[in-house]
Amino acid sequence: MYVYDNYDHTLVSERVEQFRDQTQRYLAGEISESEFLPLRLQNGLYVQRLAPMLRIAIPYGMLSSTQLHKLADISSKYDKGYGHFSTRQNMQLNWPRLEEVPDILAELATVEMHAIQTSGNCIRNTTTDQFAGIAADELEDPRPYCELIRQWSTLHPEFAYLPRKFKIAVCASEQDRAAVHVHDIGLRLKHNDAGDTGFEVLVGGGLGRTPVIGPTLCDFLPRKHLLAYLDSILRVYNQLGRRDNKYKARIKILVRALGVDTFREKVEREFDLLKDGNMTVPDSEFERMKRFFSLPDYAEIDANEASGLLRQQASEDKAFANWLKRNTHPHKQAGYAAVTLSLKPTGIAPGDATDKQMHAVADLAEQFSFGELRVSHEQNLILADVRQTDLFEVWQAARAIGMATPNIGLMTDMICCPGGDFCSLANAKSIPIAELIQRRFDDLDYLHDIGELDLNISGCMNACGHHHVGHIGILGVDKKGKEFYQVQLGGNSDLDASLGNVLGPSFSQEQLPDVIETIIDTYVNLRSDEELFIDTYRRVGLAPFKERVYA
Numbered sequence: 001m002y003v004y005d006n007y008d009h010t011l012v013s014e015r016v017e018q019f020r021d022q023t024q025r026y027l028a029g030e031i032s033e034s035e036f037l038p039l040r041l042q043n044g045l046y047v048q049r050l051a052p053m054l055r056i057a058i059p060y061g062m063l064s065s066t067q068l069h070k071l072a073d074i075s076s077k078y079d080k081g082y083g084h085f086s087t088r089q090n091m092q093l094n095w096p097r098l099e100e101v102p103d104i105l106a107e108l109a110t111v112e113m114h115a116i117q118t119s120g121n122c123i124r125n126t127t128t129d130q131f132a133g134i135a136a137d138e139l140e141d142p143r144p145y146c147e148l149i150r151q152w153s154t155l156h157p158e159f160a161y162l163p164r165k166f167k168i169a170v171c172a173s174e175q176d177r178a179a180v181h182v183h184d185i186g187l188r189l190k191h192n193d194a195g196d197t198g199f200e201v202l203v204g205g206g207l208g209r210t211p212v213i214g215p216t217l218c219d220f221l222p223r224k225h226l227l228a229y230l231d232s233i234l235r236v237y238n239q240l241g242r243r244d245n246k247y248k249a250r251i252k253i254l255v256r257a258l259g260v261d262t263f264r265e266k267v268e269r270e271f272d273l274l275k276d277g278n279m280t281v282p283d284s285e286f287e288r289m290k291r292f293f294s295l296p297d298y299a300e301i302d303a304n305e306a307s308g309l310l311r312q313q314a315s316e317d318k319a320f321a322n323w324l325k326r327n328t329h330p331h332k333q334a335g336y337a338a339v340t341l342s343l344k345p346t347g348i349a350p351g352d353a354t355d356k357q358m359h360a361v362a363d364l365a366e367q368f369s370f371g372e373l374r375v376s377h378e379q380n381l382i383l384a385d386v387r388q389t390d391l392f393e394v395w396q397a398a399r400a401i402g403m404a405t406p407n408i409g410l411m412t413d414m415i416c417c418p419g420g421d422f423c424s425l426a427n428a429k430s431i432p433i434a435e436l437i438q439r440r441f442d443d444l445d446y447l448h449d450i451g452e453l454d455l456n457i458s459g460c461m462n463a464c465g466h467h468h469v470g471h472i473g474i475l476g477v478d479k480k481g482k483e484f485y486q487v488q489l490g491g492n493s494d495l496d497a498s499l500g501n502v503l504g505p506s507f508s509q510e511q512l513p514d515v516i517e518t519i520i521d522t523y524v525n526l527r528s529d530e531e532l533f534i535d536t537y538r539r540v541g542l543a544p545f546k547e548r549v550y551a
Helices: 006-027 033-041 065-078 098-109 143-153 223-240 251-258 260-274 283-291 303-316 318-327 355-368 388-400 431-440 444-450 512-526 533-540 543-549
Strands: 045-047 052-056 062-064 082-085 091-093 168-171 185-191 197-203 216-222 328-330 336-341 352-354 372-375 381-387 455-458 472-479 482-489
Touching: 006 033, 006 098, 033 045, 052 098, 062 065, 065 082, 065 091, 065 098, 065 355, 065 372, 082 355, 143 168, 143 223, 143 283, 185 223, 197 223, 216 223, 216 260, 223 251, 223 260, 251 260, 303 318, 303 388, 318 328, 318 336, 318 388, 318 444, 336 388, 352 355, 355 372, 355 381, 355 388, 381 388, 431 455, 431 512, 444 512, 472 512, 482 512, 512 533, 512 543, 533 543
Parallel strands: 168 185, 455 472
Antiparallel strands: 045 052, 052 091, 062 372, 082 091, 082 352, 185 197, 197 216, 328 336, 336 381, 372 381, 472 482
């Protein structure tokens, strides 16, 4: 993983002391609330419903065991003993004291971490596939490109105060595990006929009040022009994006207003000025970036022997067999697998992990996965490089800390924002809805029979829970001061991305578990052999679900 150089250390340390001074002056009344607002936002600090919230950057979801130990220590010392892992592969603290935030940032700096640009109208954390570098279906490791984007975008003086927040995602695999179609910029790594590396560039995707599947702006961008092209897009957006209405300030609104062809013309004019200048990235720089993500020292493992052992262990223990099927992922290296540690047990807010769990996972990473781990877009933790011969032991250790629920990709592996329990923007609570559904569908055998199904929950139209692209999406709405929930069906965040359709009038919290059960029963009755929920929905449409639910 990327290791700081002297410039990085100096930048982060100076940023900590700068924010410490700003915070002290604000608390002393020397800086007004409006003056402090952009300063705290660009250091990851929000004011939530009950307390401040600090969002800590985890670039492209990569963590070392040392860093996770530090996050655990910080959550214990400065918060309430847990952290929340978000869909942008970051971690949030929900209860820090404002006066102690500079101390938290100082501790983060000791392990090469920070909270810079995790909020505010700037370029946020670039996200990618949680299996980057080890996935059997990827063309190349996307992490070097993510790191290049991180270095280009961090404290970029021209893009520090954009019309609105800006998010970039990178995908290099056949299956899109980064949701590139619903980002301000989505980058799909590809090879042309000559074998050269480049990117399909999608622009103007996003969720929120106006959900949009991002159109293709450039079918093949040579990788050497990556930064120049990104810079060109941001320049056009910075100049023409609306600043008079925050609900119409995202780049997706600009692209739709201009039309993608006109927007492309404006980007190309900027690109013509930049593409052969000093923003052209030489091959040597890509090679330098790749060296930060070299392969670990894999052992030589007899894959056939390891697979035979797993089959025997699975045949003797059904619980292990279920976990093996749902929570492990194929690996490029023979004899290895990636392990997803579920942060979705029933009764716990999706994405939350206690300080004790974080310490335990860091220990597992040190013992079984070369001291590294990942955070996924789906709010789980991943040990990327586990020997197949160690999987049974890893499973037992994960069970002991409550992180072995065999539900990855199933309905209870849901994405869920913090909602009205924490967020001042939310119209309704999300976490209790997640728990109600988890308790209604607590039969793992039935979950496995239902098959892969994305259920996403958002507490408001800002769509932090990505409800628009859930196979089943749930949106909290306010009706005359009471919390209700709108249901959408048919969303998808994969390469064939689609936005969900509203089922009909909203439901109360008490009604919702019955509604979801009716939707699932309808699917089970309508599906053909081996047909997943999204495939059945696309075949039969909304009508049969609506008819059953509102009968």
